[in-house]
Amino acid sequence: MPFKDIFIVQILCLLIARKFSGIVNLVIGSNKNDVASIKLQQGMVVNVHYANFVDVQALKAIAWESEGELTLFPQAISDNPLEHYSLIIEELVKSVSPDIISTCPTVMDIFITRVKLRPLKNSSLNLVGLSVFGQIGSGYQLTEIPKGKLSEEEFWNGFWFLTGHGLVINSYTKSIGMMVQEFQNDLTTKMQELMGSHVVQAYTKKLWKNIQKKWPDWNENHEPDPIYGILPYQFKTQMIQETTQQMGAPALQQRCLDSALSALLPRNANVIHSFFT
Numbered sequence: 001m002p003f004k005d006i007f008i009v010q011i012l013c014l015l016i017a018r019k020f021s022g023i024v025n026l027v028i029g030s031n032k033n034d035v036a037s038i039k040l041q042q043g044m045v046v047n048v049h050y051a052n053f054v055d056v057q058a059l060k061a062i063a064w065e066s067e068g069e070l071t072l073f074p075q076a077i078s079d080n081p082l083e084h085y086s087l088i089i090e091e092l093v094k095s096v097s098p099d100i101i102s103t104c105p106t107v108m109d110i111f112i113t114r115v116k117l118r119p120l121k122n123s124s125l126n127l128v129g130l131s132v133f134g135q136i137g138s139g140y141q142l143t144e145i146p147k148g149k150l151s152e153e154e155f156w157n158g159f160w161f162l163t164g165h166g167l168v169i170n171s172y173t174k175s176i177g178m179m180v181q182e183f184q185n186d187l188t189t190k191m192q193e194l195m196g197s198h199v200v201q202a203y204t205k206k207l208w209k210n211i212q213k214k215w216p217d218w219n220e221n222h223e224p225d226p227i228y229g230i231l232p233y234q235f236k237t238q239m240i241q242e243t244t245q246q247m248g249a250p251a252l253q254q255r256c257l258d259s260a261l262s263a264l265l266p267r268n269a270n271v272i273h274s275f276f277t
Contacts, residue, residue, distance in 0.1 A: 004111035005106040006229030009063040016166025018042035027069040036062045044081035056088045066104040086121035089164035098156040111174040113139040128158035132181035171226035176233045207243045
């Protein structure tokens, strides 16, 4: 399945947090021959392979890629996890500029929550990591996490250190996902006004049928796996647009879409419109 607007280190974070065991195969970008693999045992990294690199060098090479494809192969892994993993993450974090976020600015819209804190091995980044962990509280959009007394560099070092250890959950569900849901709600309200409730019922049924062709585990009561980043919500928006264009007269279809967009905040409307085909 494809992923987009989520760094590979954040995908790794989610797999560590859920204590995944197995192999993750990754295609970097759109080049099917540019592949990497990560092996995990109960959420502990066993090895990383990419091109001629292994482990720390391989992780450095792929960590900040934010688009491609991934395939999970859950299985029991008996190999021992990497030694000194905390130091590997420290080296990874210290080797990257705080400006790395500018290579994928959409990541700033990700909603961040934290998992149960567990003991960390000794690292010079432990204190800033714990400071950021405390600031996250019950959850914030990444742009809104209070930095307290931390400098910009300290904040990002602490945040990526937590990410590398699977101590935060990165998800678009409560940011972009809620934006797309608001757009869908406004659209169906306008559709009911112009076309009637029977059309809305048919539209909703067809919409979810179209969505589940691509994401079978996604329904009205269950959000898609966050490891795919923004892509599920971009796809859902496109399915909303396409399904709307199959209902009623073209003039009414466009009125519904225009009305739903105009009901959003201007920035949100721009994001939704950028998802359209």
